[in-house]
Structures are given as structure tokens and as C-alpha cells.
Amino acid sequence: MENIRNFSIIAHIDHGKSTLADRLIQYTGITDARTYKDQILDSMDIERERGITIKSQAIALPYRTKDGKDYTLNLIDTPGHVDFSYEVSRSLASCEGVLLLIDAAQGVQAQTLANLYLAMEHNLEIIPVINKIDLPSADVERVIEQIDTELGLDPDNHLKCSAKEGIGIAEILEAIVARIPPPQGDPSAPLSALIFDAHYDSFRGTVIHCRVFDGTVKSGDIIRFMYNNSVYRVEEVGHFMLSRQKREQLAAGEVGYIIAGVKTVSDVRTGDTITLDNRPCLQPLPGFREVKPVVFASIYPIASDDYQDLADSLEKYKLNDASFIFEKDSSAALGQGFRCGFLGLLHLEIVQERLEREYDLSIILSVPSVRYRFTLKNGIAMEVDNPSHYPDPGAIVSSEEPYIRAAMMLPERYLGAVMKLCMDKRGSNSTLNYPSPGRVELSYEMPLAEVIFDFYDRFKSVTQGYGSFDYDLIDYRPSHLVLVDILVNGEKVDALSQIVHRDRARARALQACERLKEEIPRQMFKIAIQGAIGGEIIARTTISAFRKDVTAKCYGGDISRKRKLLEKQKKGKKRMKMIGSVSIPQSAFLAVLKSDND
Amino acid sequence: MKTPGLYIHIPFCRSKCLYCGFYSSTSLDLVPEFLKALPLEMDLYRSEFSSFDTLYIGGGTPSLLSAGELGAILEATAKRFTISSRAEITLEANPADLTPLSLQAWRRLGINRLNIGVQALDDGALAFLGRRHNRSQALAALQAAGDAGFANVGLDLIYGLPGQKLADWRETLRLALSFSPAHLSCYQLTVEAGTPLSRLLARGEIQLPNGEALADLFFTTAAELEKAGYIHYEVSNFARNKDLLSRHNQKYWDHTAYLGLGPAAHSFHGQRRWWNHGDLGAYLGDLGKGVPPRAAEEKLTRDDLCLETLFLGLRTKKGVNLRDYLRCYDRDLLSEKSEPIALLEKKGLVMIKNGCLRPTLAGLAVADSLALI
Numbered sequence: 001m002e003n004i005r006n007f008s009i010i011a012h013i014d015h016g017k018s019t020l021a022d023r024l025i026q027y028t029g030i031t032d033a034r035t036y037k038d039q040i041l042d043s044m045d046i047e048r049e050r051g052i053t054i055k056s057q058a059i060a061l062p063y064r065t066k067d068g069k070d071y072t073l074n075l076i077d078t079p080g081h082v083d084f085s086y087e088v089s090r091s092l093a094s095c096e097g098v099l100l101l102i103d104a105a106q107g108v109q110a111q112t113l114a115n116l117y118l119a120m121e122h123n124l125e126i127i128p129v130i131n132k133i134d135l136p137s138a139d140v141e142r143v144i145e146q147i148d149t150e151l152g153l154d155p156d157n158h159l160k161c162s163a164k165e166g167i168g169i170a171e172i173l174e175a176i177v178a179r180i181p182p183p184q185g186d187p188s189a190p191l192s193a194l195i196f197d198a199h200y201d202s203f204r205g206t207v208i209h210c211r212v213f214d215g216t217v218k219s220g221d222i223i224r225f226m227y228n229n230s231v232y233r234v235e236e237v238g239h240f241m242l243s244r245q246k247r248e249q250l251a252a253g254e255v256g257y258i259i260a261g262v263k264t265v266s267d268v269r270t271g272d273t274i275t276l277d278n279r280p281c282l283q284p285l286p287g288f289r290e291v292k293p294v295v296f297a298s299i300y301p302i303a304s305d306d307y308q309d310l311a312d313s314l315e316k317y318k319l320n321d322a323s324f325i326f327e328k329d330s331s332a333a334l335g336q337g338f339r340c341g342f343l344g345l346l347h348l349e350i351v352q353e354r355l356e357r358e359y360d361l362s363i364i365l366s367v368p369s370v371r372y373r374f375t376l377k378n379g380i381a382m383e384v385d386n387p388s389h390y391p392d393p394g395a396i397v398s399s400e401e402p403y404i405r406a407a408m409m410l411p412e413r414y415l416g417a418v419m420k421l422c423m424d425k426r427g428s429n430s431t432l433n434y435p436s437p438g439r440v441e442l443s444y445e446m447p448l449a450e451v452i453f454d455f456y457d458r459f460k461s462v463t464q465g466y467g468s469f470d471y472d473l474i475d476y477r478p479s480h481l482v483l484v485d486i487l488v489n490g491e492k493v494d495a496l497s498q499i500v501h502r503d504r505a506r507a508r509a510l511q512a513c514e515r516l517k518e519e520i521p522r523q524m525f526k527i528a529i530q531g532a533i534g535g536e537i538i539a540r541t542t543i544s545a546f547r548k549d550v551t552a553k554c555y556g557g558d559i560s561r562k563r564k565l566l567e568k569q570k571k572g573k574k575r576m577k578m579i580g581s582v583s584i585p586q587s588a589f590l591a592v593l594k595s596d597n598d
Numbered sequence: 599m600k601t602p603g604l605y606i607h608i609p610f611c612r613s614k615c616l617y618c619g620f621y622s623s624t625s626l627d628l629v630p631e632f633l634k635a636l637p638l639e640m641d642l643y644r645s646e647f648s649s650f651d652t653l654y655i656g657g658g659t660p661s662l663l664s665a666g667e668l669g670a671i672l673e674a675t676a677k678r679f680t681i682s683s684r685a686e687i688t689l690e691a692n693p694a695d696l697t698p699l700s701l702q703a704w705r706r707l708g709i710n711r712l713n714i715g716v717q718a719l720d721d722g723a724l725a726f727l728g729r730r731h732n733r734s735q736a737l738a739a740l741q742a743a744g745d746a747g748f749a750n751v752g753l754d755l756i757y758g759l760p761g762q763k764l765a766d767w768r769e770t771l772r773l774a775l776s777f778s779p780a781h782l783s784c785y786q787l788t789v790e791a792g793t794p795l796s797r798l799l800a801r802g803e804i805q806l807p808n809g810e811a812l813a814d815l816f817f818t819t820a821a822e823l824e825k826a827g828y829i830h831y832e833v834s835n836f837a838r839n840k841d842l843l844s845r846h847n848q849k850y851w852d853h854t855a856y857l858g859l860g861p862a863a864h865s866f867h868g869q870r871r872w873w874n875h876g877d878l879g880a881y882l883g884d885l886g887k888g889v890p891p892r893a894a895e896e897k898l899t900r901d902d903l904c905l906e907t908l909f910l911g912l913r914t915k916k917g918v919n920l921r922d923y924l925r926c927y928d929r930d931l932l933s934e935k936s937e938p939i940a941l942l943e944k945k946g947l948v949m950i951k952n953g954c955l956r957p958t959l960a961g962l963a964v965a966d967s968l969a970l971i
Contacts (some may be wrong), residue, residue, distance in 0.1 A: 524964050525945050547813035550965040552785040552834050554913055555850050556605060556864035557620075560871050560896060563906055570970055581941050 001187070001253035005180045006074045006211065008092060010119060011101035012111035016131040019163035020101060020172075021075060027169045028061040028073070058197075058209055058255050060239040063173050071177050072239075074255035076196070076211075085470050086289055090196040090271045092118060093287055094211035094255060097125035097180030099172065100151075104130050104138035104160075108146040110465030116151055117409055117468060125180045128153055129172060134162040152436065183213075185252030190281040191215030191223070191274065193250075193258075198268040200319040204236075206262035207244070210274060211255045213285060218249035222277040223260060226284040227269045231277050232260035265322040291323050293341025294402070294473070295452050296385040297348060297368040298329045298495065299355070300337030302577050302586075306361060307336050313359035314338060317351065324351060331388065333493045333579050334364055339386060342368075345453060349590075364577050364586050366495035367593060370449045373400040373476050387497035390483040393534065400476040401501070402448040408459070410467035412440050417462040425450035426501070445474065447501070453593045484509050486516070486592075487530040487537075491580045496592060509539040512592045517541045519588035527582050601651040601682065602867070603849040606636070606671065607860030608657035609878055616728040616798075617756070619790030621862035621876040622658040628878060632860075633667060635885045637674040639859050642890050646867065647857050649680035652846035654688045655709075661695035665703030672707055686711055686750075686845045693731040693739035701746035711750040711844075712743055713781070719770045723759055728794070740777045750842060752781030757815045759787055760804045767815055771822045780842040784819045785834050786812055816963055831915045833962055851910040853903070861891070869898045900927060909969035917948075917956030931955065938971040 011017045061073040078091040092098070098119045102112055119126055128151070130143050140160060148155040159175055161168030197209040217223065221234045236259045238246040250256045262268060270291065273284035301310045314326050324347070329339035342348040348368060355361050371385035375398045384390060406427075410418060412434075419442070422430065427444035435441055446455075451471060459469050482505050486496035496516075500508045509531025516529050524545055531539035554562060576583040610629060611622040653675065660668070668689070675681060688711040689704060696714070704712075716736045718724050724732055731739070743751045753774060757767050774782060787806065789796050798804045807815070820830055828836040829843070832851065837843045849856050855867040862876040872895040875881050884891035898906070904927050911918030923931050932939065932950070939955065942948045947961035947968060957965055 524942075524947060524967050546809060546964065547960070548809065548816050548963040549967050550833050550913065550963055552788050554833070554910065555847060556856060556858055556866065557862065557873065559850065559864070559866075559906065559910070560873075562909065563902060566905060566909055566966070566969055573970060 001185065001251070002182050003069070003071045004074065004183055004253045005071060005097070005176050006076065006095045006183055006253075006255055007097045007099065007176055007180050008076045008078050008095045009099045009101055010078065010115035011131075012103070012106070012109035012115075015101050015103040015106065015109070015112070016163045017101055020099070020129075020131060020161070021077065023163050023166055023169050024061060024073075024075060024173065025059060027166075027173065028063050058240045060241055060245075060255065063177070065174060065177050072254075073173070073176055076255060086291055087197065087270055088118065089122070089287065090194065092122045092124065093285075094194055094196045095122075095124055096183055097127065097176070099176070100126050100128045100153075101131050102128060102143055102147070104132045104140050104143055105135045107139070107143050108150045110460075110463075110467075113151070113466060114409070114468035116153075126153060127172075127175055127179055128155075128158040129168075130158055130160045131163055133160050134165045134167065183253030185212070185214045187214075187216050187252040189214040189252070190279050191217050191221075191276045192281040192285060193217065193274040194285050195268060195270055195272045195274060197270060198262075198265045198322065200265050204259050206259070206265050206268060208258045208260070208262065208268055208274070209240075209255075210250075210258060212250050212252050214252050214281065215276070216249045216251040217258060217274070217276070223258070223274050224277040224280060225267075225269070226273040226275055226280075227288065227290070230267065232262055234258060234260045264318075265320060266318070268322060270322070291343065292473075293323060293325055293343055294448060295342050295344060295348060295368045295370055296339060297342070298331060298334075298337050298339050298366040298386070299326075299352075300331065300334040300364045300366070300495070300577075302362040302364055302575065304335050309359070310338070310355075310361055310363065313355055313361060314340075316359070317354060321351075323347070329386070331366065331494050333491075334366070334495050334577060341385075345456075362575050362586075364495070365589055367498055367589055368453070369499055370402055370452055372402075372479075372481060372499055374398070384499070387483060387499050388494045390497075390499060393483070399479055399481040401479040401481065403445055403474050403477050404448050404451060404471040405474050406444050406446055406451065406469060406471045408442045408444075408467055408469050410440055410442065410463045412438050414463040414467060415440050415442065418442060418459065418467065421455075421458055421462055422446060425455060447477075447479065448473065449499075449501070482533050484512070485532045486512055487528075487532060488516075488579055488582050488584070489528055490530075492532075493579050493584075495589060498592075505533055506538050509533070513539045513541040515591045515593075516584075516588055517543055519591045520582065520584055522546045523581075523583060525581060600849070600852070600854040601649060602647060602855040602857060603652040603654065603846045604647075604650040604675065604679070604681075605654045605656060605846070605856060605858040605863055606675075607858065607863040607874075608632075608655060608660040608663060609861045609881075610657065610662060611659045612662060613728065613730060614794075616726065617787060617790065617793055617795040619793055620656075620658065623878050625878075626662070628882075629663070629667070631882060632878065633670060635882050636671060636859060637678070638885045638888075639891065640674060640678045643857055643859075644678055647679060647855075649682060650685065650857075651682040652686045652688070652849065653681060654690075654846040656688075656690045659692050659695070660689055661691035661700070665700060665707065668704070668709075669707050688713055688844070688846060690715065691739075693736045696739040696742050698742055698746060701742060701748070705746060705748065710748075711752070711780075712748050713752045713754065713783075713844075714739055714743065716740070716753040716774070717756045718759070719755075719773050720766065723762070726759065727756065737773075740774075740779070744777065750780045751777075752783065752844070753779055754783045754785065756785050756787050757819065758807055758812050760806055762807065762815075764811075764814055764818060768818065768822060771819065775823075775826050778838065780838050781844060782823065782828065782836040783834050784823075784836070786816065813963065817959070820959055820962075829915070830959070830962075833913045833965060848914075851914050853907060853910070869903065871896050871898065903927070904929065905969070908971075909966065911955070912948075912957050912965045912968045913962070915956065915962075917951075917954040919954050920950075921953050935971050942968065942971070 009017050057077040059075050063071045063073050076091050078088045128147050144155045147153050192214040193210045193212040195210050199207055201207050219234050219236055224231050236246055237250045238244050239256045271288040275281045301307050318324055323343050325341040326338045330336050369385050371383050373383055374391050374396055375381050376395045422444040425446050427446040429445040431443045433441040480502040481499055482502050484498045484500050484505055485492050513529045513531050526545045527543040529541050530537045576585045609622045687709050689709045690713045692715055719733050721733050823836045830836055831843050858865045861874055861878050861881040864873040872892050874891045875893045881891040920931055949956055
């Protein structure tokens with residue numbers, strides 16, 4: 001255990017996290033750069049494009065210090081978005097220290113701060129590392145000052161490097177050994193291991209990523225998941241290196257994997273504790289949360305022939321995403337599809353992109369919704385997350401919506417703007433706290449529905465990226481709800497319907513009409529868009545028809561080019577859904593929720 | 599099988615116009631070399647083509663060739679192919695090149711149709727477009743063509759110029775109509791990539807009329823010319839009576855074969871399309887080596903041909919012949935696309951008449967979208 005160090009790299013986006021990780025891996029010699037790229041970095045391209053990581057990848061690096069001692073440095077990568085903040089916290093909980101990476105040219109940025117706060121919450125040893133010192137615009141002195149004034153850390157304890165050029169890597173590795181404390185734990189105590197991620201391997205089944213705190217685990221052991229007491233027999237344990245390396249056992253302080261005949265990733269809960277069935281530990285490790293989907297939307301194939309392909313792809317996708325749920329659904333406007341649950345809007349967008357890119361599907365998503373509760377006259381209580389299942393208004397006795405408590409951390413200068421934003425979102429019961437000069441801790445209770453859609457983006461915008469935001473579900477509270485329907489050329493499009501708070505209904509209907517007018521391209525016929533509650537039209541816009549689109553000339557030399565252009569347009573049309581006589585692009589459904597100041 | 603048409607591209611101009619995307623060179627010293635190469639290209643196609651019933655000499659500016667040079671081209675053509683006795687032989691001419699002498703010479707050569715690139719009848723517009731002639735030259739040319747006894751004279755006009763008002767355009771049309779031309783082509787100003795016009799637009803130095811104004815111009819043109827008794831037989835083309843349609847151009851729209859000679863010229867035969875280099879040097883170079891001066895070739899699939907039949911047919915008044923479509927492609931368009939067609943019929947954009955799917959005037963204006971059904 002003395003010779004183990006568990007750490008993570010945290011940084012603002014594009015400050016060089018991946019490059020540094022590459023260098024550390026290369027330097028410790030377990031692979032050359034090309035093989036590593038081919039094997040690991042090539043996966044998850046959607047993630048790389050968005051600059052986020054969804055899966056926590058861990059890798060064990062063997063390192064020999066200058067004075068000849070051997071160590072195992074476990075690098076645990078972390079996902080980076082509020083939708084996945086729980087996963088981030090579990091990855092950090094598995095570490096003893098972090099490298100806080102700062103771009104020498106850009107200096108301390110919003111996420112640098114946000115990530116620092118997170119690391120401090122977990123009491124991790126923090127090593128500031130100034131990266132990209134090779135850049136001509138690098139201003140190392142300024143960053144050192146920022147480490148002092150903006151981060152409140154000891155500026156003398158920083159390191160410098162250029163991950164790209166491979167400078168300063170040895171010093172970083174030495175510092176990891178010297179400054180990050182070794183893990184504490186008792187290998188002979190009852191097993192207590194934290195699950196920080198899991199993925200599905202088509203040959204071996206579910207692979208559990210874990211950090212062992214106490215005890216040991218080896219092949220043949222019967223383990224127990226403490227969240228639901230399910231038991232499994234361990235087939236194999238080992239370390240993550242370039243590929244999985246089998247080991248005799250995993251002991252206290254180590255990071256690695258367990259394969260135990262667990263069928264799907266949905267059987268595993270991030271943050272859960274693994275213990276031995278015949279000698280369980282007394283308490284699960286702290287911080288466990290049941291992660292539940294909170295936003296729901298339906299997915300339909302644009303071409304009904306693709307239904308089976310969509311079904312198959314959803315099954316395949318689910319193998320690696322425990323927090324994604326789905327079941328059959330159908331819509332009058334869009335046909336047969338699936339009702340899906342997501343952790344948040346980013347999660348939804350990632351799933352959408354993944355389905356389109358990896359499985360090459362053309363899909364439409366309905367307008368997303370949270371889950372509401374209704375009590376009807378006949379005494380029945382129902383949960384509704386699909387607007388098309390909205391009960392008969394005449395039968396409703398009470399309606400409730402989910403509330404959250406938002407915990408926000410931001411520099412004081414943005415306090416006014418953020419409070420206004422929260423009030424706009426029907427926030428109440430706020431608390432204010434000043435943990436250190438210039439920094440504010442603010443909490444508000446808000447309806448989940450107001451927060452789920454564009455709150456995070458607007459919050460980031462008014463705090464210029466410096467604010468951090470997290471939330472917890474609290475309870476369901478009474479709320480006056482109505483169903484806003486959208487009609488296109490007189491036809492109700494059920495996939496565009498929304499359940500909205502009464503006070504917001506008119507504005508939301510108008511907003512939906514405006515967004516649709518922007519998103520739906522002009523067509524050969526006029527398009528009337530109306531927002532309605534019950535039978536009453538409360539908002540309307542019109543998209544006029546275009547009267548001329550034909551090109552002036554079409555002689556011998558124009559035909560080939562024109563044909564290719566039309567073929568391209570035909571392909572584009574395939575990505576739109578025909579509702580009656582109107583072609584509606586996929587983007588229209590999600591855009592309906594975006595508010596004006598985006 | 600309809601008789602193929604022959605197109606010959608004369609790739610020379612005295613100056614380049616603002617908007618023109620056709621290939622031409624201003625190095626007139628290369629004319630002799632081009633004239634020597636052209637028959638060599640003809641030779642390469644003697645086995646594939648034998649006779650034509652239309653010959654269209656376009657460009658560039660074909661009228662800057664001397665009568666002798668034009669004669670040599672026609673002679674070389676007649677030596678290698680059969681030009682039917684009642685062939686339509688069209689020469690594109692610049693108004694500044696129309697003199698009584700040249701007109702006489704052209705008639706003697708057997709040219710029986712003229713297409714005059716008038717483009718505008720307003721000096722300001724003509725200057726903007728970069729044309730070599732002015733309004734009075736244009737009017738004089740139209741007069742001279744009639745005087746020289748050409749029965750089949752067509753002219754090109756462009757609308758949708760920056761700042762052009764509907765009333766101005768109506769005036770232009772009326773003036774053109776006063777010559778009772780056999781044929782009128784009225785084109786919306788189109789921005790082609792790489793032209794000076796496109797650069798002007800990109801730099802924000804000019805502003806083109808908006809979609810509504812352009813639609814108005816199109817429908818006004820159609821109304822004015824229909825009122826004057828012209829047949830609106832294709833999106834931009836009008837004929838005084840049914841015998842005065844451009845027989846050559848119609849081949850483009852009904853999948854008749856055609857051979858294109860000269861740089862940048864396009865051909866269509868069987869199920870293949872091919873086109874020549876859009877560069878005189880490359881054209882001459884290949885022919886010097888005895889090689890067809892082709893830039894590219896494509897083999898069309900059945901789906902390609904179906905789409906072409908649709909978008910080409912919907913540009914024309916007579917539309918897409920449904921029986922022919924069925925025979926050609928083994929596809930029943932009416933039943934395959936019954937819903938979209940029914941909707942378009944309901945909205946007054948198409949009609950089914952005499953076994954043809956035909957665009958109405960409103961449909962003609964959106965023919966490109968119609969073809970997407």
C-alpha cells in the first residue's frame with residue numbers, strides 16, 4: 001500500500017488533460033503513444049468532440065522513482081458535466097490526490113475553480129501543474145500569482161510542464177509519489193470496495209471498476225453488492241493497464257477491476273460498496289446515491305421501417321449505460337417508438353448523437369418532460385412523464401411536480417444575476433453562505449421542470465463559466481399544471497405537447513411557436529402553427545410558403561450537377577419527419593424548449 | 599428513339615461578362631488552333647453517332663468567328679455526320695456582331711435560327727452586366743435580324759438585377775415583344791460560383807432582390823408573355839407558336855441523346871453522361887495526343903435516370919409522360935407517389951392531363967421542390 005498512489009487529473013476544458021495523461025502513460029513505458037491512441041483514445045469520439053468524458057477510465061502506471069523504488073500510480077479519469085457530477089464525485093472519492101492542470105497561456109479558468117472546489121470537498125491533496133509552458137503566449141508568473149490569489153493555494157508548490165513537448169513529466173511523477181499520500185486501509189479487515197464505474201465487455205460481461213478501501217478480493221470469492229444484497233461469484237480480478245491484466249487479488253489501497261458474472265451494467269450501481277458475503281463490512285462506504293433518470297423523451301425512427309434497427313440499437317447502447325432506461329411507446333404523429341429516461345439534457349443529447357452516429361439511425365425525439373404526479377377523482381394516483389398520457393383535466397383532483405434543491409458555488413459578483421435567474425425559474429427558500437471572501441454558496445429550491453432544460457447553460461452564461469451547479473431531488477409539491485398542445489396546420493402533433501405550470505403556459509406556447517417558426521424550413525405551402533390549452537388557441541405563428549425555387553437554366557451542362565444537388569436534398573428530407581404535409585426537422589422538437597435569450 | 603442533337607462550344611469571348619459561368623477564353627489568337635482541333639474531336643465520335651437533327655453553336659461568343667470560320671465548322675460537321683435536311687441550326691450571337699453582312703453570310707451557311715444575347719435593354723443594366731453592347735445596338739440588332747429574313751429569332755433577357763423595379767422589367771418585356779420575336783428566354787439572374795458577380799455579392803457591394811420580388815418577376819413575365827400569346831413551354835423559355843420551340847434544348851429535357859464538342863461541352867448517350875475539360879489548353883492537349891478531351895464521365899443508374907426524368911420533365915409545360923415513365927423504368931409514378939401527388943394537386947401545383955404529370959404555373963415556379971417527391 002505504501003507504494004500505491006491513486007490520483008486524477010482535473011482541469012478546465014482544453015487545458016491539456018488528455019495530452020498529459022498520454023505522456024504519463026508513455027513515460028512509464030507501458031506502451032508507446034500510437035498503440036495507446038489506437039486502443040483507448042479512439043473510442044468515445046463523441047466525448048472527445050464535446051470535451052467531456054463519460055466513462056471513468058482507470059489505468060495502473062508502474063513507476064520507479066529516482067531513488068530506485070517501485071510504485072504503482074493509478075490514474076483515474078473523470079467525466080465532466082453536471083449531469084454526471086455524481087460519477088465525478090465517485091471517481092474522486094477513489095483518489096487521494098489530484099493534479100490540477102492550468103494552461104500557462106489561458107491561466108485559471110472557470111472549470112479550474114469548479115474542479116478545485118470538488119477536489120477540496122473530497123479532502124484530496126492538490127498539486128497545481130502549469131501546462132503548455134512551451135507556448136509563446138505562456139505567462140507562467142501570472143499563473144503562479146493566480147494560484148495564490150484566485151485558488152488560495154500555496155504558489156511555491158507548483159510544477160511546470162509541457163505535456164505536448166514532454167517537458168516536466170518526470171518531475172510530475174516524482175511529485176505524485178512524494179506529495180500525494182499513500183492510501184490508508186487494512187487488507188485484513190472485511191472487504192469494502194467502492195464501485196466508481198462499470199462497462200460491458202461482449203466476451204466477459206460486466207467489468208466493474210473499483211477502488212478497494214479495506215480487505216482483499218480474489219477469484220472464487222462470493223461478493224455482495226450492498227445496495228440490493230445481490231451476490232456473485234468472482235471470476236477474475238486485476239489491474240487496468242493497456243488491457244486488463246489478471247491478478248491474484250486486489251487489496252486495500254488498490255484500483256482495478258472485478259469480473260463476477262454480472263449480466264448487465266444495470267445490475268451495478270456507481271457509488272455502491274462491494275463486500276464479501278460471508279464476512280460483510282458493517283457499513284457501506286459513504287456517498288452512495290441511487291441515480292435515477294429525471295427527464296423523459298420518446299425516440300421514434302423517422303422511417304417506420306427502421307423500428308427494429310432502433311430497438312436493436314437501444315439494446316446495444318444500454319449495455320454500457322446503466323442510467324439509461326427505455327420501454328415501448330407510440331405517438332399518433334410519429335408512430336411506434338420508445339419512451340426513454342435520461343439523467344439530464346446532456347445525457348439525452350449524447351444518447352441521441354450516439355444512436356445517430358454509431359448506429360447510423362435517423363431519429364426524432366419528442367419534447368422531453370419530467371415526471372409529474374396526479375391524483376384523480378376516482379382516487380387513483382398516477383405518475384405521468386409523457387404528455388400524451390396527461391389525464392382528463394376534469395378528473396384531476398391534485399397535481400404535483402418534482403422539486404430540487406440546487407447547490408451553487410460562484411464568485412460574488414455574479415450573485416445578483418444568478419438570484420434573478422433562480423427567481424425566474426420559480427425558485428424559493430434560498431440560503432446564502434460565504435465560505436471564503438469573494439465566494440458565495442447559494443442554494444435554492446426550484447421545480448425540476450424549470451431546471452432540467454436550459455438552466456445549466458444559462459447559469460454558466462451568467463456566471464461566465466465560473467459557477468458550479470449541482471442538485472438533489474427533494475420532494476413532490478402541489479402545482480397548477482396544464483397541457484400545452486401544438487398544432488401544425490390544424491393537426492395536433494402529440495410529440496410537441498408539454499406539461500407546463502399554468503403561469504408559464506402562455507409564454508411557453510408562444511416560445512414553442514416562435515422556435516418552430518425558426519426551425520421549420522419554408523415549404524411549398526403555408527404552415528400555420530398554433531399553441532393550445534384544452535381547445536383554446538393561445539398562441540400562433542405562420543410560416544409563409546416560398547413561391548419560387550426553380551433554377552433559371554437547366555441545359556446539358558447543368559443536369560449532372562442538379563441531379564446531385566437534388567439527391568443531397570432528398571437525403572436531407574429523409575432526416576425530417578412528415579407531419580401531415582409539413583416536413584419537420586428533428587432539431588425542431590428539442591429547440592421548442594430553448595428560451596429566448598439563448 | 600429520337601434523333602440526337604449536336605452542340606458545339608466556341609470557347610472565345612472578347613470580354614467576360616459579370617455573371618457568366620460558361621467557359622471561354624479571351625485569347626483569340628488560339629482560334630485557329632481550336633478550329634483545327636474541333637474536327638479531330640468529331641472523328642472520335644463517328645462510330646457512336648451518325649446523324650443529328652439539331653445543331654446548336656453556343657459559347658462563348660460564336661458570332662465573333664468569321665463567316666468563313668463558321669462555314670468551315672459546318673462543313674467539317676457535314677462531312678462526318680448526317681445533318682438532317684430539316685435540321686434546326688442555331689447560332690448564338692452577340693448584338694454587337696450582328697451586321698447586315700454577317701447576317702447574310704449566316705443565312706447562306708444554312709443557319710436558320712438565331713439566339714441573340716440581348717440580356718437587357720437599359721444601358722445602365724447592360725453596363726452593370728458587363729455587356730459589350732448598348733441599348734440602341736441591341737434594338738438595331740433585333741431589327742437587322744428580322745430584316746435579313748431570319749424567321750426564327752430568339753433573344754435572352756435577364757431579370758432580378760440589383761435595384762431593378764417590376765415596372766422597368768415590364769417595359770423591357772414590352773419593348774422586346776414589339777419585335778415579335780419567335781422565341782424569348784427570360785432568366786432570373788443566377789449567381790454562379792467563381793464569377794465577378796459572386797464576388798460582388800460576397801463583398802456586400804450589391805444586393806439582389808429578395809425571394810418575394812423574384813417570385814413577382816417570374817409570374818409577371820409569365821403573365822405578360824402569355825397575354826401576348828406566347829407558349830410558356832419551359833421555366834425560362836417562351837415561343838410564339840408551337841413550331842418555334844427550341845428543338846435542340848428540348849432534347850435536354852426529354853432524355854434525347856446529344857453530343858457536345860469543344861471545351862466544357864456536355865454529352866448524353868445511352869445511360870452515360872460525359873463532359874470535356876473546361877480548359878482550352880487541356881482540350882487541345884488531349885486531342886493532340888488523339889485522346890478524347892474528357893474531364894469526367896458518369897454511368898447513370900435507374901434511380902438517377904428516374905430522378906432526371908422527373909426534374910427535367912417538371913420544368914416543362916408538357917410535364918412527365920406517365921406511360922413512358924412506366925415503360926422506361928417499370929415504375930408506376932402515380933401509385934408509388936400517390937399521396938404526395940394528390941397533395942400537390944390539391945394545392946394547385948400539379949395536374950394530371952393527357953396521361954402526363956404537369957406543373958401548373960405555380961408549380962413551375964417551385965419545380966425543384968416538386969422533383970423531391
